Amino acid sequence: xxxxxxxxxxxxxxxxxxxxDYTTSSEYVRSLIRREKERxxxxxxxxxxxxxxxxxxxxxxxxxxxxxxxxxxENAILPESIKLESIQDYIKAGIESGPGKPAANVLDRLEEKxxxxxxxxx
Numbered sequence: 001x002x003x004x005x006x007x008x009x010x011x012x013x014x015x016x017x018x019x020x021d022y023t024t025s026s027e028y029v030r031s032l033i034r035r036e037k038e039r040x041x042x043x044x045x046x047x048x049x050x051x052x053x054x055x056x057x058x059x060x061x062x063x064x065x066x067x068x069x070x071x072x073x074e075n076a077i078l079p080e081s082i083k084l085e086s087i088q089d090y091i092k093a094g095i096e097s098g099p100g101k102p103a104a105n106v107l108d109r110l111e112e113k114x115x116x117x118x119x120x121x122x
Contacts, residue, residue, distance in 0.1 A: 045069040066091055
């Protein structure tokens with residue numbers, strides 16, 4: 001497989017190799033592909049959990065599935081500064097906070113609020 005890069009992208013890859021974290025440009029590209037693959041795995045797990053249905057939300061089975069997904073990705077892509085326990089606490093607090101609101105409604109409301117603030121600054 002051959003990959004063509006612009007001069008700017010090639011320079012960036014060369015800079016990454018020059019840091020000493022990678023020995024070759026191929027090694028750097030492989031690491032990017034692995035991270036992207038892991039990111040897709042996490043995304044798929046989150047979508048799978050979201051499609052499980054609200055009837056199951058908050059049950060022990062649901063929390064066990066969330067825990068399983070977090071366990072699978074804990075060392076894969078999360079920065080060390082993010083502690084798994086804090087993520088679990090946020091998820092549990094969200095589940096226990098009551099019924100959810102449709103994301104589209106929340107986002108519409110936030111967009112309206114911030115567009116109003118932007119207009120005041122002009």
